[in-house]
Amino acid sequence: MQRSFAGIGAHPDVYLTMQGPNEFNITGTLKHWDITGRLGEIDVPTLITAGGHDEFTPVQAEALHAGIPGSELVTFENASHMQFVEEPERYHELVADFLARVEQQ
Numbered sequence: 001m002q003r004s005f006a007g008i009g010a011h012p013d014v015y016l017t018m019q020g021p022n023e024f025n026i027t028g029t030l031k032h033w034d035i036t037g038r039l040g041e042i043d044v045p046t047l048i049t050a051g052g053h054d055e056f057t058p059v060q061a062e063a064l065h066a067g068i069p070g071s072e073l074v075t076f077e078n079a080s081h082m083q084f085v086e087e088p089e090r091y092h093e094l095v096a097d098f099l100a101r102v103e104q105q
Helices: 002-010 013-018 036-041 058-067 088-103
Strands: 047-051 072-076
Touching: 036 058, 047 058, 047 088, 058 072, 072 088
Parallel strands: 047 072
Antiparallel strands: none
16 A cells, blocks of 8 residues: 555656546546446446445445446445455455355356
C-alpha cells in the first residue's frame, strides 16, 4: 500500500487526469463515466466486499451486487475501505473459500 501511494505522489498525472485532486470531489475525466448498465455482461464468479464504514457505501455495494448476475456480496460491518488490512484473517478466509468453490465449478 505504501509503495502504491508513494508512486501516485511521485507521478500524479494519471490520477489527477482521471480523478482530479481527490476521490471525494471528482473533477477529472471519470466525473461522468458510468457503465453500470453493462454490469450484467460480467459472467464470471464475482466476490464483492465492502466495509460498513467504507467510502464505497453499502448502497453502492448493493447496486453492484444487483447488477452482476450470481455475484456474492460480503459486508465487513466494522471495517472501512481496506477490509484486508482491518480484518485480515476473516478476509483471507473469505477469499480462499470463494476461490476454492469457484475452482470446483
